[in-house]
Amino acid sequence: MKFTDYLFEEVKPVWEEYLIHPFIKEIADGTLDKEKFKYYLIQDYLYLKEYAKVFCVGVVKAQTMKDMKFFYKSIKGTMEDETAVHIKYLKDFGMEPEEVEKCEYDLTTSSYTSYMQALALTGDIREIAIATLPCTWSYNYIGKYLLENHGNELENNFYRHWIELYGSEGFTDFSDAWIEYTDRICENICESERKKLRDIFIKASIYEMEFWHMAYKERT
Numbered sequence: 001m002k003f004t005d006y007l008f009e010e011v012k013p014v015w016e017e018y019l020i021h022p023f024i025k026e027i028a029d030g031t032l033d034k035e036k037f038k039y040y041l042i043q044d045y046l047y048l049k050e051y052a053k054v055f056c057v058g059v060v061k062a063q064t065m066k067d068m069k070f071f072y073k074s075i076k077g078t079m080e081d082e083t084a085v086h087i088k089y090l091k092d093f094g095m096e097p098e099e100v101e102k103c104e105y106d107l108t109t110s111s112y113t114s115y116m117q118a119l120a121l122t123g124d125i126r127e128i129a130i131a132t133l134p135c136t137w138s139y140n141y142i143g144k145y146l147l148e149n150h151g152n153e154l155e156n157n158f159y160r161h162w163i164e165l166y167g168s169e170g171f172t173d174f175s176d177a178w179i180e181y182t183d184r185i186c187e188n189i190c191e192s193e194r195k196k197l198r199d200i201f202i203k204a205s206i207y208e209m210e211f212w213h214m215a216y217k218e219r220t
């Protein structure tokens with residue numbers, strides 16, 4: 001069994017909960033409160049800024065050009081391709097990226113990104129790959145699910161660009177490359193290393209759930 005198949009089995013109950021989370025369900029049918037989406041986008045923009053730095057540490061810690069390129073591509077994908085959709089939506093909400101950067105980090109955003117950055121600084125490229133894998137993979141898991149189940153009713157859905165980004169071929173290729181890369185660098189690891197990486201994968205998956213809760217919660 002591939003290491004990533006084992007990881008998927010371990011987190012499946014959590015990932016299935018993402019699909020029925022009210023934030024995701026309301027994105028799917030287009031009924032999500034736009035203020036909630038705006039807050040989520042602001043926090044996610046801040047998240048992606050810190051997330052890109054995690055990959056930067058990957059470049060520093062990688063031993064080969066091949067591995068360095070892998071992390072480099074993820075920096076570019078995050079900073080240019082993925083944030084482009086955020087920037088477009090936020091502009092529609094009347095916010096420029098510079099203004100978004102000045103917003104306060106929600107406690108969940110800080111906790112999740114600090115966790116990944118600390119792991120990146122103290123760990124090796126395997127820990128970096130595993131800590132960031134649920135991000136890419138679970139968003140693609142959600143995006144593909146939404147396209148498969150709601151793809152033909154998106155015409156008037158305000159959230160279609162978001163759904164189309166994460167379910168797209170490009171994002172799927174990016175996610176698949178991550179999965180393949182993780183399996184390559186985790187070949188022949190010992191049992192205690194497997195356990196350590198499994199725990200990181202589960203914790204990051206739970207942080208993803210916390211991020212959905214943060215996005216949906218009522219604010220006064």
Ligand SMILES: Cc1ncc(CO)c(N)n1
Pocket residue numbers: 044047048082134135136139208211
């Ligand atoms: C919180 C979060 N996790 C994962 C992704 C996908 O990169 C994202 N944009 N935001």
